[in-house]
Amino acid sequence: MRRITPYALLLPLVLTAAACASPDQEVALEDSVETSATSEETTGSDPTEEADEGAGGAPGTSDQVGPPDAGDTLDFGEPAAFPYPVGAYEEEFQDGVEEDVVYTVDDVAGDGAGNADFTLSVEVPELGRVFGLGNMSVECFFDEAGTPATSDDPVVEAEAGTHTMDMRCEAPQSAQNLTVVMTNAEDEATWTGPLE
Incomplete structure (x- = not known):
């Protein structure tokens, strides 16, 4: 007896949904994917910028522990x-x-x-x-x-x-x-x- 994977069961549903969708919805779906990628790229660059700003930040803002400066x-x-x-x-x-x-x-x-x-x-x-x-x-x-x-x-x-x-x-x-x-x-x- 042949075994059917769960992915094989989902394939007919995905194909049916794609056939019923209008062209406008497909474009909207593509736009949201592009927007998502753009926001990920932007989010990915922020920590680097924040790290650079923190490195040259105001004195006394670090997590330094210990006695005052000499x-x-x-x-x-x-x-x-x-x-x-x-x-x-x-x-x-x-x-x-x-x-x-x-x-x-x-x-x-x-x-x-x-x-x-x-x-x-x-x-x-x-x-x-x-x-x-x-x-x-x-x-x-x-x-x-x-x-x-x-x-x-x-x-x-x-x-x-x-x-x-x-x-x-x-x-x-x-x-x-x-x-x-x-x-x-x-x-x-x-x-x-x-x-x-």
Whole structure:
């Protein structure tokens, strides 16, 4: 017994449909095929153009992960100063009178056991109020990998004076350089240097 494929069953239907179609419909069918091919060609060229535009796009729009550029960093031991108005409350701020809160990262060393230790100092001037550090975050970067820094004795509210926090973060055994990024509200500073 001879086996009939499904395509053989469809052939009479296709031939009947083609015989019943008018010439206008055939032209319309051909036009839609040409239009489809044209739109595919156009669509095919768009990704190349977009890729070219993306390659020379504005800086900061890439998916780069890691610490800020080296031009935005301080050396360990260098101070980062941020001005704050003097006065206990906003309505009591003295016009044009500001004092600097100064952050410094120093005493950086690797402990040989997979950690990096450093000291973060915050020098708070007489502002007439306590200075908040409860939402401050500190992160360490080794090449592109970031890890949070922790302290056993963090300072949450700082009176006038210098406050130091011994901090630690996990470090790869092969790490030779460390970048520390500190963020406290609008204040953000970055230090970088060798991990000794």
